[in-house]
Amino acid sequence: MLNRGAYKHYYVMLLPGLIWLFFFNLLPMYGVLMAFKDFNPGLGIMKSDWIGLENFKYMFQLDDSRQVFQNTIFIAALKMAGNLITPLIFALMLNEVKNRLFTRSVQTIVYLPHFLSWVIVAGIMLDILSYTGPVNQVLAMFGSEPILFFANERIFPWMVVLSDVWKEFGFAAIIFFAALTSINPEMYEAAAIDGASQFKRLLHITLPSVIPVAILLGTLSLGNVLNAGFDQIFNLYNPSVYSTGDIIDTWVYRAGLLDMQYGLATAVGLLKSVVGLVLIAISYTLAYRFANYRIF
Amino acid sequence: MIEERSAISKLYNGLNVFLILCITLACILPVWYTLVVSLSDRSVVAAGEVFFYPKGLTLSSYQMIVEDNQFFRSFWISVQRVFFATIITFFVVLLMAYPLSKTSKDFKPRNFFMWLLIFCMLFSGGMVPWFMTMKSLGLINSIWGLVLGGGLPVFNVILVMNFFRNLPKELEESAIMDGAGPWRILLGIILPLSMPVMATILVFTIVGHWNEFFQALLIMTKNENYPLQSYIRQVSANVDLTKIDAESAKRLTTMSNQTLNAAKIFVSMLPLLVVYPFFQKYFVKGITLGSVKG
Secondary structure, three states, rough: OOOOHHHHHHHHHHHHHHHHHHHHHHHHHHHHHHHHHEEOOOOHHHHHHHOOHHHHHHHHOOOHHHHHHHHHHHHHHHHHHHHHHHHHHHHHHHOOOOEEEEEEEHHHHHHHHHHHHHHHHHHHHHHHOOOOHHHHHHHHHHOOOOOOOOOOOOHHHHHHHHHHHHHHHHOOOOHHHHHHOOOOOHHHHHHHHHOOOOOOOOHHHHHHHHHHHHHHHHHHHHHHHHOOOOOHHHHOOOHHHHHHOOOOOHHHHHHHHHHOHHHHHHHHHHHHHHHHHHHHHHHHHHHHHHOOOOOO | OOOOOOHHHHHHHHHHHHHHHHHHHHHHHHHHHHHHHHHOOOOHHHOOOOOOOOOOOOHHHHHHHHHHHHHHHHHHHHHHHHHHHHHHHHHHOOOHHHHHHHOOOOOOOHHHHHHHHHHHOOOOOOOOHHHHHHHHHOOOOOOOHHHHOOOEEEHHHHHHHHHHHHHHHHHHHHHHHOOOOHHHHHHHHHHHHHHHHHHHHHHHHHHHHHHHOHHHHHHHHHHHHOHHHHHHHHOOOOOOOHHOOOHHHEEEEEOOOHHHHHHHHHHHHHHHHHHHHHHHHHHHHHHHHHHHHO
């Protein structure tokens, strides 16, 4: 119903949000110009010298940045796989249990870590996995040397992935639980009458109905390939694991805000944002094409 | 449901439940361990003898927190931050989602605004330009930098907008017949029906702002302005030995940083643990709402 008189009211309704958007989403984008400038805080963004792509060229000459991109993709890809497969398997396992009280209690507990901040989770993790912590105590009982989980550069990326899966798998399983409860129970009954075993029913009824959801989620997560999780690594890492644990975002933080290489850090951040945007656009297009998924 | 009685299926189900229990324990034990350490005697913890229950039960860690003014100041800053962010988000998102829920036939510029929002959700200038912006807006050391600095919560707007679009059209049409304007329709008809989705975005906002720590590390130049999570991050590594008096020094000898840190970590997650059971269903709803197409 076309209602011209409503237009001005609609604009008034949009206004507060648009003001918020202007100052805190759009204005920082103007600062992206720093990536193309020899930024001098004394001169400001406009008056600093324009140097074109110098910052980007310099970035590709640094050994650091190549390493950092590699680390980011490695950790992010493992996380994407872990956070897709683990929740799927867990949801399937829990779906086999028919006691509602049991499944509800389990769900309540496994969702919990998602609600804790990385400051807290990192504090807990560093504690239980410390040199003298309980995990190493248990390992010692089996005659193993204590392991420096978060100070060993070979183990560190795996610990990052593992702790992320620990925090998020329960919550990520919600979407699979939703898909599983929408399966028509009559299908199971019919299959049982035809003599299909519990395992056969899992294989031929349950699995086919969650696989499309898993594929969709996997596609949508493609945009995260450069997101290895700043909050997490910032709280877990230390200089002894920079070689494998330093990611784009943590590097940008140190280069830009601690070492004051504003132009360079902005350039790296910009590159990451642009690549991320392109990847997200691709993944959402794919999801729309093949699964008719739209967010708006 | 179908019951199976064969031995194999019993074994299968038993093993399955056992594994689920192990996984569930793995989720809760680290949190439990933190509580146990915070209640234990320092020397016993340092000796690595504490596992599943507190040894040398003591509340001295919590006593130290009670005497820690900065802890309370940071706690209070976090509470204020969550409070303001929740109120602002509620109204801004509610108002914004309504015009955007119109079709582009009813509100022509709708798609333009929609793409602007999507672009802002997916693309950001990055950390350094963000910090420069906060500086030039004069939000260094200001709590408003924390409340507003994260930008418009576009995802929440989309969530609410999708909810509005799924409400029956007839409600609105009959209200227009009765002569109700957009404000009456939104506040009088749509809002009362939208409480579940509004609760969901409020829960997202509360948890998000309570847990956020990094923006404050950037824009707060004084530790006394830190919200709780930033404060925990700042102190969890070091106790300032120059600032403690004789009394607390004596207490320190019976307690390691570890027990105090555990206590701080536990207290800072306590508010979430308390409200979590009430929040859970809205979180679940939000996840499933966000996943269905609009």
